[in-house]
Amino acid sequence: MTKDQIFEFFRLLAELNPAPETELEFGNVYQLLVAVVLSAQATDAGVNKATRALFAKVKTPEEMVALGEEGLKAHIKTIGLFNSKAKNVIALSEQLIAHHGSEVPQNRDALVELPGVGRKTANVVMNCAFGAETFAVDTHVFRVGNRTGLAKGKTPEQVEAKLEKRVPQPFRRDAHHWLILLGRYTCKARSPECWRCPEVELCSFRKKVLENPKKAKLTAS
């Protein structure tokens, strides 16, 4: 995509959804952090279903530690990978209490030190909680970046680096949200609905879909 095409792409996405937000539900920054950790390889809807009851009771790291690992597991049994997530959330909460005054640190390096928090989760928290212009590359952003040609790469880090270079203002703050929503509801992994995509010009994946709707895979050549 050329610079002009990229600008027009985001201009249209912004027009369709002027104020995109995460679909994860939370009442404070700590709950946001927990929700994002729980959302690995799970749907936002599934996470919200579990955290609704959890977050009504637990609003602080102290309350999470008091609930305990087994108590937490009881709340998140319906979420995949719940054993390792429960262990990480308890350990993460203990670490916040011990080293960060029970607050969520406001820089990526400190966030990544927390158990269960990788670069993607840290980027989400920095953006959604603190307004940083980070580009969290999850499965959707990775797929959309590669399909459209906006940001191709073999790893999430490579895609993030290209987004960092190519996404212009005033779209940098919300760019990753638009790409996630596009990936979740339009540029879907299984049955993409290309006719709804603003990127109508020369997306190589769309061409492939039009030529052979059944055989189009993750990336176009």
Place this chain on the structure above:
DNA sequence: CTCCCGATAT
């Protein structure tokens, strides 16, 4: 690289 791992869509 493998393992973790339930709910949902296809």
Place this chain on the structure above:
DNA sequence: ATATCAGGAG
């Protein structure tokens, strides 16, 4: 039946 879902740790 199986692919996919706001990945991260060992």
